[in-house]
Amino acid sequence: DAGVTQSPTHLIKTRGQQVTLRCSPKSGHDTVSWYQQALGQGPQFIFQYYEEEERQRGNFPDRFSGHQFPNYSSELNVNALLLGDSALYLCASSLRRLADPSYEQYFGPGTRLTVT
Amino acid sequence: EDKVVQSPLSLVVHEGDTVTLNCSYEVTNFRSLLWYKQEKKAPTFLFMLTSSGIEKKSGRLSSILDKKELFSILNITATQTGDSAIYLCAVNSGGSNYKLTFGKGTLLTVNP
Numbered sequence: 001d002a003g004v005t006q007s008p009t010h011l012i013k014t015r016g017q018q019v020t021l022r023c024s025p026k027s028g029h030d031t032v033s034w035y036q037q038a039l040g041q042g043p044q045f046i047f048q049y050y051e052e053e054e055r056q057r058g059n060f061p062d063r064f065s066g067h068q069f070p071n072y073s074s075e076l077n078v079n080a081l082l083l084g085d086s087a088l089y090l091c092a093s094s095l096r097r098l099a100d101p102s103y104e105q106y107f108g109p110g111t112r113l114t115v116t
Numbered sequence: 117e118d119k120v121v122q123s124p125l126s127l128v129v130h131e132g133d134t135v136t137l138n139c140s141y142e143v144t145n146f147r148s149l150l151w152y153k154q155e156k157k158a159p160t161f162l163f164m165l166t167s168s169g170i171e172k173k174s175g176r177l178s179s180i181l182d183k184k185e186l187f188s189i190l191n192i193t194a195t196q197t198g199d200s201a202i203y204l205c206a207v208n209s210g211g212s213n214y215k216l217t218f219g220k221g222t223l224l225t226v227n228p
Contacts, residue, residue, distance in 0.1 A: 033216070045216060
């Protein structure tokens with residue numbers, strides 16, 4: 001059973017450029033959440049996608065956008081990159097159970113983005 | 117704004133020691149508290165806690181939640197060098213949607 005996969009593993013971009021990160025959820029999962037983890041910090045919630053729509057968003061500017069495809073995979077796009085966008089970007093997948101008060105997220109290995 | 121605070125931020129112990137990691141939280145709509153271990157990249161799931169006073173155990177690791185005092189502890193007994201990692205506490209407070217709010221983590225170093 002394939003877990004959460006992310007690509008690329010790492011990349012280096014220049015300030016002002018745009019980047020697209022990709023995530024495939026764990027088999028059977030329908031919800032994808034994206035997190036940004038700066039060095040020495042815990043992950044910060046960017047947004048979550050379910051049924052191809054953004055369902056909730058954290059405190060991130062509009063430069064951060066996303067998309068979910070019919071096969072539940074997702075992309076995170078960041079425009080006009082800043083040095084401060086350098087971080088590990090984690091994707092997490094889960095199965096949405098509205099009747100369940102809590103459910104677990106499985107994390108992918110992350111994409112290490114360096115902005116120079 | 118939802119907040120999760122972990123302490124200590126870092127800890128150095130010797131193999132065989134017992135450690136207690138702390139997590140306190142302030143969230144508007146608590147659903148569950150989760151503990152993760154992060155060694156290199158992907159956080160790996162340890163425990164999910166939803167009810168007060170019920171201890172969850174997995175081998176040498178255990179955790180308990182106090183919803184009245186808004187905190188949780190993670191205990192690791194007979195530590196091993198392989199326990200060296202960042203331990204992350206997160207609270208699910210999404211309401212009808214869902215999101216995890218993480219603490220900064222506790223960096224645990226176990227020396228032989």
